[in-house]
Amino acid sequence: MFMLAMRSIRQRPGRFLATLLAAFLGAAIIMTFNSLYDTAGQSGVDSASADTLTTSASVVGGYGTLLVFFAVASTLTVNVRQRAAELELLRCSGATPAQIKRMVVGEAVAVALVGAVLAIGPAMLGGQALLDVFQDSGQVAESVDHSFGPVALMSGVDITLVAAAGAAFLAVRRATRGHQQRGRARKFLAYGALVIGAVAVTSTFAFSATDEALMATPAYGAILLSVGFALLAPRLLKGVLDRLPLTGASGWLAVRNLRRRADHLSGILMSLILFTAVSLATLYMQGVESDAVKASGAVKSVDAKNLETLNFTVVGIIVVFVCVMLVNSLYAATTYRRRELGQQRLAGATPGQVLATVGAEGLVLTVVGLFFGTVAALAGIIPFTVVRTNSVLPHQGLGIWLAVVSIAAAATLGTSLATARRVLRTPATDAVALAA
Amino acid sequence: MFRTGSRRTPDTGPAPEALRLVKVSKTYGTDDSAVTALDDVTLSLGRGTFTAVMGPSGSGKSTLLQCAAGLDRPDSGIVRVDGTELTGGSEAELTRFRRGRVGFVFQQYNLLETLTVAQNTVLPLKLAGRRVDRRRAREVLTQVGLGDRLGHRPDQLSGGQRQRVAIARALVTEPRVIFADEPTGALDTRSARDVLRLLQEAVRVHGRTVVMVTHDPVAASYADSVLFLADGRLAGRLDAPTPDAVAERLAHLGDDMMAGV
Numbered sequence: 079m080f081m082l083a084m085r086s087i088r089q090r091p092g093r094f095l096a097t098l099l100a101a102f103l104g105a106a107i108i109m110t111f112n113s114l115y116d117t118a119g120q121s122g123v124d125s126a127s128a129d130t131l132t133t134s135a136s137v138v139g140g141y142g143t144l145l146v147f148f149a150v151a152s153t154l155t156v157n158v159r160q161r162a163a164e165l166e167l168l169r170c171s172g173a174t175p176a177q178i179k180r181m182v183v184g185e186a187v188a189v190a191l192v193g194a195v196l197a198i199g200p201a202m203l204g205g206q207a208l209l210d211v212f213q214d215s216g217q218v219a220e221s222v223d224h225s226f227g228p229v230a231l232m233s234g235v236d237i238t239l240v241a242a243a244g245a246a247f248l249a250v251r252r253a254t255r256g257h258q259q260r261g262r263a264r265k266f267l268a269y270g271a272l273v274i275g276a277v278a279v280t281s282t283f284a285f286s287a288t289d290e291a292l293m294a295t296p297a298y299g300a301i302l303l304s305v306g307f308a309l310l311a312p313r314l315l316k317g318v319l320d321r322l323p324l325t326g327a328s329g330w331l332a333v334r335n336l337r338r339r340a341d342h343l344s345g346i347l348m349s350l351i352l353f354t355a356v357s358l359a360t361l362y363m364q365g366v367e368s369d370a371v372k373a374s375g376a377v378k379s380v381d382a383k384n385l386e387t388l389n390f391t392v393v394g395i396i397v398v399f400v401c402v403m404l405v406n407s408l409y410a411a412t413t414y415r416r417r418e419l420g421q422q423r424l425a426g427a428t429p430g431q432v433l434a435t436v437g438a439e440g441l442v443l444t445v446v447g448l449f450f451g452t453v454a455a456l457a458g459i460i461p462f463t464v465v466r467t468n469s470v471l472p473h474q475g476l477g478i479w480l481a482v483v484s485i486a487a488a489a490t491l492g493t494s495l496a497t498a499r500r501v502l503r504t505p506a507t508d509a510v511a512l513a514a
Numbered sequence: 515m516f517r518t519g520s521r522r523t524p525d526t527g528p529a530p531e532a533l534r535l536v537k538v539s540k541t542y543g544t545d546d547s548a549v550t551a552l553d554d555v556t557l558s559l560g561r562g563t564f565t566a567v568m569g570p571s572g573s574g575k576s577t578l579l580q581c582a583a584g585l586d587r588p589d590s591g592i593v594r595v596d597g598t599e600l601t602g603g604s605e606a607e608l609t610r611f612r613r614g615r616v617g618f619v620f621q622q623y624n625l626l627e628t629l630t631v632a633q634n635t636v637l638p639l640k641l642a643g644r645r646v647d648r649r650r651a652r653e654v655l656t657q658v659g660l661g662d663r664l665g666h667r668p669d670q671l672s673g674g675q676r677q678r679v680a681i682a683r684a685l686v687t688e689p690r691v692i693f694a695d696e697p698t699g700a701l702d703t704r705s706a707r708d709v710l711r712l713l714q715e716a717v718r719v720h721g722r723t724v725v726m727v728t729h730d731p732v733a734a735s736y737a738d739s740v741l742f743l744a745d746g747r748l749a750g751r752l753d754a755p756t757p758d759a760v761a762e763r764l765a766h767l768g769d770d771m772m773a774g775v
Contacts, residue, residue: 327640327641327643330640331629331637331640334628334629334633335628337628338627338628339628418626418627418628420624421624421625421626422626422641423605423609424585424618424620424624425624425626425634425637425638425641425683426609426612426613426637426638426641426642426687427609427641428605428606428609428610428641429604429605429606429609430606431641502605505585505586506585506605507580507585507586510620510622510624
């Protein structure tokens with residue numbers, strides 16, 4: 079089975095590209111930040127510098143691990159789902175469920191390993207660049223040299239491999255079994271995240287305006303709320319669809335497609351919600367914080383600067399990472415619809431109508447994702463602003479929101495439409511026959 | 515309910531000739547690897563006829579069907595469906611050409627998995643921007659024996675039932691010509707018989723024209739006549755076919771190549 083796994087990777091490298099990309103980016107992020115532990119752990123690093131480095135590493139490392147797990151899991155789930163026919167064929171030719179499981183997990187681990195190894199170089203450069211940022215802002219002594227050691231290497235490789243193996247295992251188990259139990263665990267996690275998120279957000283009011291840790295609880299609250307929403311994504315989508323008066327053949331078809339495919343689209347919606355919530359919450363809170371510090375006339379402390387650098391780094395990474403994942407999974411999902419789109423065409427849809435349907439689906443997804451992401455972000459932003467400045471809404475205006483919204487909309491609609499256009503280049507009769 | 519499409523009801527004026535192909539040729543691939551799928555095929559099918567197209571694998575059956583139905587463009591030659599010439603152009607133009615004139619039944623059904631039986635049936639009407647008459651859709655589905663399955667999804671149906679949905683979908687737009695590509699290829703004999711009877715009914719009762727590609731002599735025997743195709747050329751015609759006569763003819767297709775029909 080392991081030989082089969084290796085062969086299936088070698089013969090069709092293309093289909094593993096999505097997983098490879100997720101593993102590569104994920105491992106690069108984890109290693110970049112964990113190399114700060116190595117750097118801090120060197121002899122002769124003063125305690126202030128070491129403190130800054132380890133704090134950053136632990137905060138972003140935590141985020142990173144979560145993101146990598148989400149990303150690798152969602153790409154692998156898509157991958158396994160799309161190979162249902164191949165796995166069925168293997169089962170018919172005598173492979174036991176355990177053998178199939180070993181093959182899929184083996185492939186995932188092999189691809190993840192390649193991704194992690196490829197990530198070492200970029201992570202070294204990234205870690206160096208990150209250290210430069212800290213040194214330029216004076217948070218870390220100039221004398222500290224970057225080091226890429228065992229912590230970075232081990233954590234990067236281990237987390238990526240565990241995420242890949244775990245996600246593949248779960249995905250293949252889900253594919254070979256029904257998925258009733260998963261629903262319950264998912265619901266439990268979702269409501270758990272929502273409750274803890276709500277508690278965290280509310281507890282912001284227990285802090286005073288000048289507490290150092292003021293930003294932490296609403297930020298984590300907002301993220302937890304968005305994770306909760308993301309886990310409930312299929313259900314939220316169905317709820318919205320029931321109230322959607324879309325007309326026209328394309329709109330009619332789009333609503334019906336989305337309703338049936340809601341569970342498959344949860345990964346995409348998840349990326350959208352997380353992207354919106356995390357970037358909005360962090361950017362607005364940091365804006366409010368900076369304004370408040372400026373207004374009070376105080377000079378920023380090293381800790382405050384740390385926090386700012388960190389916040390912007392986190393947002394930057396999340397924007398890039400989630401955007402790539404969004405594009406990645408949308409591309410895979412739309413390519414996979416080749417046959418379905420061909421059937422639409424054979425039933426009498428012009429290419430324009432097919433694109434309109436895909437576009438309408440993308441638009442609904444974007445709006446739903448942005449709405450729940452914004453709600454989660456506001457849930458964190460409002461308490462923070464109230465406590466910090468006594469006004470309710472931040473004075474940063476709609477600019478940041480618009481920027482975030484346009485990036486999300488451009489990524490979602492752009493990818494689905496561009497991919498659908500490409501798919502439409504195959505004649506409808508071939509498109510239907512290919513996957514048959 | 516159905517327009518009987520005959521002389522008695524002069525609707526938008528169906529042409530006496532449902533399908534006409536004049537010197538249609540189609541080649542796939544280029545240079546060395548070029549395969550001539552259709553070689554100067556000329557044929558004419560009258561309105562209200564049920565014709566089966568038969569031939570060995572690679573004889574050009576499916577290409578003939580696709581070129582005639584406007585799913586593919588021939589390299590040269592003229593295709594007329596219901597008296598209207600299929601002129602090249604974009605896929606959108608071909609789609610609009612097909613919508614009003616042509617219905618399809620495929621071997622793999624090609625129903626959309628996300629839609630129910632009723633929704634699949636009215637989809638072509640929706641896409642064409644025509645009024646959707648749900649009562650009529652239900653009538654057609656009742657006719658094919660699926661009146662009680664309107665809310666089911668394709669994956670909840672048997673192959674025979676799916677194919678009957680596909681036939682209902684092809685009938686509901688009241689097309690001039692229904693093209694069926696191996697409609698019984700994936701069905702057991704009983705379901706196949708039901709499907710063939712429905713196609714026969716579409717012709718005899720409702721005056722539609724049906725062109726069916728098949729490799730099964732029994733399926734072909736349901737048609738009024740059989741056209742044989744070999745190496746991209748017409749190789750004979752058999753009227754009032756019986757399964758045995760069709761099989762016999764098919765077995766000797768190489769021997770008695772006849773030029774045209």
